Amino acid sequence: MEHNEYNVKIEAFEGPLDLLLHLINRLEIDIYDIPVAEITEQYLIFIHAMKELKLDIASEYLVMAATLLAIKSKMLLPKHEDESEEAFSYEDEEDPRDELVERLIEYKKFKEAAIEFKSLEKDRGLMYTKPPSDLSEFTKDTQIEKSDVDVSIYDMLAALQKLMRRKKLQKPLATRITRQEIPIEKRMAEIIDQLASGGRKRFQELFPVHDRGHIVVTFLAVLELMKRQEVHVEQEQNFAEIFVTSQKGAGKVGNR
């Protein structure tokens, strides 16, 4: 069952923090010592790529881009460490990255908790229950529950949830439709081939198939190839077209 290749979950990032964590993870960066210039560059490439694909970018992503640029410029300011009269105030000056790191770590905690929840959800899904039996034969017809109704709409919805969970089993045997997964390794090899024959390609040319799954896999394949330095992605200026070129000598795909 376990494929060693990446299988892509067709879901986007949960927001700029999620995207940053993703980049930090992929670039194998220490979260407590983020190279702001590098991460900002990667982040902006990502944003530009989205733009290139004419996709809507939620405003939160742009706010984060601005935040990164602001931190980057603060980091570039001279530190004045030599000026003794001011030294004391810079000793305990805050690192411009602190607030961002704090947010990332806070978010990461819950992201991990969500993974935990997911496994609990899956685990619970392995247990099947049965509906309460009809016990009307044990009651006299005249006897009706007399107590006051003391429920909210939540109780009703909760009952419906239980029912739906149970219903899983009561449908007839039938085949299930499974989604086709596209291995990222395969798509990476295709892209390399494509670039080998045609040299420099416009980024958009790499997306011939208008299928979500295919688009996401292609996107990830390009990112992975960038990381492995098998392709080079360039953009002459902001919002200009993005070009992808094969790096010389990198013919082999699939080995890490």
Added chain:
Amino acid sequence: MEIVNWKGILESVLFAAGDEGLSLKQIATVLEVDEIKAQGIISEMQHEYEKDENRGILLVQIAGVFQLATKKEHAEYLKRLVESPGTSHLSQAALETLAIIAYKQPITRIEIEEIRGVKTERPLQTLASRALIKEVGRAEGAGRAYLYGTTKEFLDYFGLKNIAELPPLPEKIEDEEVQAEADLFFEKFNEL
């Protein structure tokens, strides 16, 4: 040699199938054995349930399907269960029934039972006696079965102005969510 615990597996599937029960053919299919083998496992289990006094359930065959049921001699405890004041709110059965009626009205008892997979007379009775539901007409066709719907009391009780104010059904939302949210930045691609 690996021993498959047929009895344990059969108990699992029968338990989950509930009042709907399973035919011999279904049991054989699920267990991936032939029907003779399946019948053998069933008979063995029937025997064990019966003779073991620490068991509260039986494996019975009703109208061609096999299902689990409580032992008759425990009826008095079940009666006590029904009569126990335990809960001051509507039973799970009543709430499920109410939810189905609220979202699917007008609906017949048979249709409700198909969804719940269990007899639903009593929950209907309870709900009607509390004026949360009422008969709103008769279905077309042979039986001319009663159709049920929710009442004004139902709306009052749950603080709703009208039935359209019910929260949307989860699956619907989930679908929309998959469309609108899961693919935050790929959603516009179709327009290209």
Added chain:
Amino acid sequence: MEIVNWKGILESVLFAAGDEGLSLKQIATVLEVDEIKAQGIISEMQHEYEKDENRGILLVQIAGVFQLATKKEHAEYLKRLVESPGTSHLSQAALETLAIIAYKQPITRIEIEEIRGVKTERPLQTLASRALIKEVGRAEGAGRAYLYGTTKEFLDYFGLKNIAELPPLPEKIEDEEVQAEADLFFEKFNEL
């Protein structure tokens, strides 16, 4: 001397109660024993179900009630009876939102959005319609924003006895963890 077959009786009433389950108090009332005795019978049965491979069910305690459920290791057989899951899995957005609420309740939407860094209206709607969260009050201050908390269904959905059983929230993020972290973007489909 007449011996009462407590275990058989308990199995009967739990079977009948189905997924509504029974509280310790209800079990004691129906069996006409005190709660300590009831707990003793329950524990004994839990043990027997677990160790006996010819049994397909378990006695579990979820969301404050005891109920019978099939053994997890038989899920593959049960899946053969399934057409499609009745309820869809929660999206990543919904799971994150739920995690924040579970650990920080009561909490407002704005506070959740500050942690996630994105708008969270939709996940909140999904979670509420699935009865996993509810409004538990209003915050002090100008907006008097709604405060959210988790529900009993939340415990049921994740198979938790009570809120104290939540897995501890990671307090410190270790460096290695950053590397080893399961990258959701590349997470496998296999879990479906």
